[in-house]
Amino acid sequence: MFRFADPTYLYLLIILPFIAAFYIYSNFKRRKAIKKFGDPELMAQLMPDVSRYRPDVKFWLVFAALALTIVLMARPQFGTKAEKVERKGVEVIIALDISNSMLAEDIVPSRLQKAKMIVSKLVDEFDQNKVGLIVFAGDAFTQLPITSDFVSAKMFLESTTPALINRQGTAIGAAVDLAARSFTPQKGVGKAIVLITDGENHEPGAVEAVKEAKKKGIVVHVLGVGSTQGSPIPVPGSSNFKKDRQGNVIITKLNEEMCKELSAAGKGIYARVDNTNSAQKSLISAIDDMAKSDMESSVYSDYDEQFQGVAWLILLLLIADLMLLERKNPLFKNIKLFKI
Known part of the structure; x- marks a missing residue:
């Protein structure tokens, strides 16, 4: 059996769609503004170290970490535990x-x-x-x-x-x-x-x-x-x-x-x-x-806390965000994880 010990915190998930919509809209406005300065492909060649996709990946990493933090605050519990x-x-x-x-x-x-x-x-x-x-x-x-x-x-x-x-x-x-x-x-x-x-x-x-x-x-x-x-x-x-x-x-x-x-x-x-x-x-x-x-x-405890797994996921997402730079790292320029 699965439950949340403090389900009230789950109401905070309502703000996530608005945050995502605001970011998508801001991204759209930013790219539209760049087009006014010239051809996007030419601009990309003039700024070879700037990645088009890394900022998006960093945002969604933080977004996922925020969502999981709200879930963590609600204290997910599952099953039974015998001590x-x-x-x-x-x-x-x-x-x-x-x-x-x-x-x-x-x-x-x-x-x-x-x-x-x-x-x-x-x-x-x-x-x-x-x-x-x-x-x-x-x-x-x-x-x-x-x-x-x-x-x-x-x-x-x-x-x-x-x-x-x-x-x-x-x-x-x-x-x-x-x-x-x-x-x-x-x-x-x-x-x-x-x-x-x-x-x-x-x-x-x-x-x-x-x-x-x-x-x-x-x-x-x-x-x-x-x-x-x-x-x-x-x-x-x-x-x-x-x-x-x-x-x-x-x-x-x-x-x-x-x-x-x-x-x-x-x-x-x-x-x-x-x-x-x-x-x-x-x-x-x-x-x-x-x-x-x-x-x-x-x-016997009716429910066993499951926060450990969620906390580890949040930590991994934040570490990935810190390690991922918005600009290309010259030391790894030959590794093509993201398109220019």
């Missing part, structure tokens, strides 16, 4: 609960939006770490494999909604199992799962899954989102709230005991997410304290 960089950090996989209960608004603006804000700020802190994203409700799936491409991480995070999973529930165990299998095989790197959930309606096996992850050397941190008092669940696109089969409004509460049990089993921290930044700060501090190791990462 391998050495990082010293840890691997973190975020398991984000996107069940309907995360739509509750006891945390402003909602549990899910607050969780996404925390993850986004966490990713901003990751200049050396790798991050992956798993979402879960009744099922769990990988939204983003572990990577150091933080731009993609935030893009996938932004598009995360409960609509991604049809089956409702809180399959914490499945999410932790999937996360534990999603790390790279590299040894010596600190690995952590950040579980963000309200802990409600969890399915069996959550604690067991966390313990298995801990046996593999993976720390499990838990962020509990919501209030213990509870809140109704809004129905998207309306002013109504979700109700049970009896027609009663469902009140969803943070299962703080379950969250604490999971963090204890995973030897990680538990932090309750409220309308402050305390949970975010606690999590960043815990991750910073983890053992870090050298990691080789491939960072």
Whole structure:
């Protein structure tokens, strides 16, 4: 794929036809004026060192260099580029609960939006770490494999909604199992799962899954989102709230005991997410304290700058212009590159 990073500069190309037209017109007027002094062939014999074509060649060399300079200013880019960089950090996989209960608004603006804000700020802190994203409700799936491409991480995070999973529930165990299998095989790197959930309606096996992850050397941190008092669940696109089969409004509460049990089993921290930044700060501090190791990462850039080739062409054109004299060089008078 080809593009210009600053295409606005390409508007300068509009002036080139006017410059060419002005030169052609001036050339025409100059030759017309010469004819008034006598026969052009006789004048050429009287001025043997004057070349008829060299000034034109010099002009078009400079003209081409000017056109390419404008193209250079527009920053032509083409293809993709992979850069391998050495990082010293840890691997973190975020398991984000996107069940309907995360739509509750006891945390402003909602549990899910607050969780996404925390993850986004966490990713901003990751200049050396790798991050992956798993979402879960009744099922769990990988939204983003572990990577150091933080731009993609935030893009996938932004598009995360409960609509991604049809089956409702809180399959914490499945999410932790999937996360534990999603790390790279590299040894010596600190690995952590950040579980963000309200802990409600969890399915069996959550604690067991966390313990298995801990046996593999993976720390499990838990962020509990919501209030213990509870809140109704809004129905998207309306002013109504979700109700049970009896027609009663469902009140969803943070299962703080379950969250604490999971963090204890995973030897990680538990932090309750409220309308402050305390949970975010606690999590960043815990991750910073983890053992870090050298990691080789491939960072992909959508476009690769192509200015080098254009710059070399401009340089060659200007060198040719400097070397080409308007008058014939006596040292090369026997070389007939141009007609008299």
